[in-house]
Amino acid sequence: MDRFTVIAGPCVIENEEVCFKVAETLSELQKRYPDIRFVFKSSFDKANRSSHESFRGRGMDYGLKVLEEVKSEFGLPVLTDIHESYQAEPVSEVVDIIQIPAFLCRQTDLLLSAAKTGREINVKKGQFLSPWDTKNIVEKLKFGGAKKFYLTERGVTFGYNNLVVDFRSLPVMRQFAPVIYDATHSVQLPGGKGKSSGGQREFIYPLAKAAVSVGVDGLFFETHPDPDKALSDGPNQIPLSEFPEVIEKLISLREFLLEKDI
Template identity: 55%
Template sequence: MNAVQPVSITDFQVGGQNPVALIAGPCVLEDGERALNIGRAIKAIANRLHMPYIFKASYDKANRSSYHSFRGPGLEEGLAMLARIKKELGVPVLSDIHCISQVEAAAAVLDVIQIPAFLCRQTDLVYEAARTGKVINVKKGQFLAPLDMKNVVTKIEEAGNRNILLTERGATFGYNNLVVDFRSLPLMRSLGYPVVFDATHSVQLPGGAGTSSGGQREFVPYLTRAAVAAGIDVLFMEVHDNPPEAKSDGPNMLYINQLEDVLKDVLAIDNVIRRHKVGNCL
């Protein structure tokens, strides 16, 4: 098993014995002003708690349940929105790519390029993203065992990139349900890279609402506390000012006004266990 090497994201590091960092924002870019305001509110909370913060939002939700579902503004307009958020808020930004043709444009704006869970085994996409030298956050597929991510890590390393984050977002458990096996967090961390816990997608009910996914946001705080106690390096959460009117993943997104209390628990737990986050020992 390998020691976890910290990964630099602009002016801070994640992993090793660094405090837990936050990736947060709306599921999808609905409009520029709303996304900016959500990011501004999250940044204010993160600043009060002295927590490193990365803004996230998708410019294209290419894996929606229905062809008619809202997908976002698309590559060009969405990256322009993210560039504005990055400049005005002074925070790094993350979004997901879905095909090789998006890589070059995305890398010109994004600080962290995310590989969606459904695409984590797409060799060409992973390799081309890695060749940019950007931090690559790979979401573990709902269909993979934790140590299966070793093959994904090797593809990125073979492209000459060791700026890697690995994300747990739940595993398929029967129909329309996910379950989190918290053993996956130390197992993936044993691969030598920082581990992220996606607290809001882990309570998603995929396809559970017919033409869209359902969710159980009431369980987000519980899974979050458990994951931090297991020794994660980064917490990933989708938040919104009014989730019921969100255009994607509303049922599992957290209300902004709930975020600070959850993060206070996160930091308290992280402070207790951080001394154990050395190498493969959690």
């Protein structure tokens, strides 16, 4: 990874207004921190919602249109995830980074279809997977011809509506590829509200600090202008108004650690 990367955005593409508000904040941060790479993230479909009644998104065509507008209007690289192999090619025509969702991280055809596009690939480590098993994911990507790819840690589940982050996983996974820490999904409580996931937003910043201290190549956040009204993953998203301060502190911590060679 050429530069330390911050991936951020609303969980799902609700509408242009929400995406543009977040993208504007990221654009301002990019100007303030030119040595950091800021990437706008949002999903056109959330295929793994807890309930069929939950909002999934407004479809690939609408989602790609919004992502293309974000890219053009704010000059930010954009990322979205795919769930089916056929989505890789049309998505690659718009996005800079294709993301493989955690539950699908071992799907060989999905990984190979993403690799074939030539785009950068971010693979979320499955909640069921050990860190050393991500080596097999990397080998699949290399076999498919992928040149730039990342692994993202987002916690491990033992059931009971909770996730646990083992920070030993970060240096283990970094043996195989650059590693991004997903600070917001790590505090998710899957299915914790019955038909939707809960979250413990208050732990996002402490866990992100821990990840920066251990050593990562990037950070991942979901942020929304009004998380309590977000249509997906609201409980574990950072309020957009608080996001710049969180980033400032984390960048300062990283710079301190680099300066002191800690």
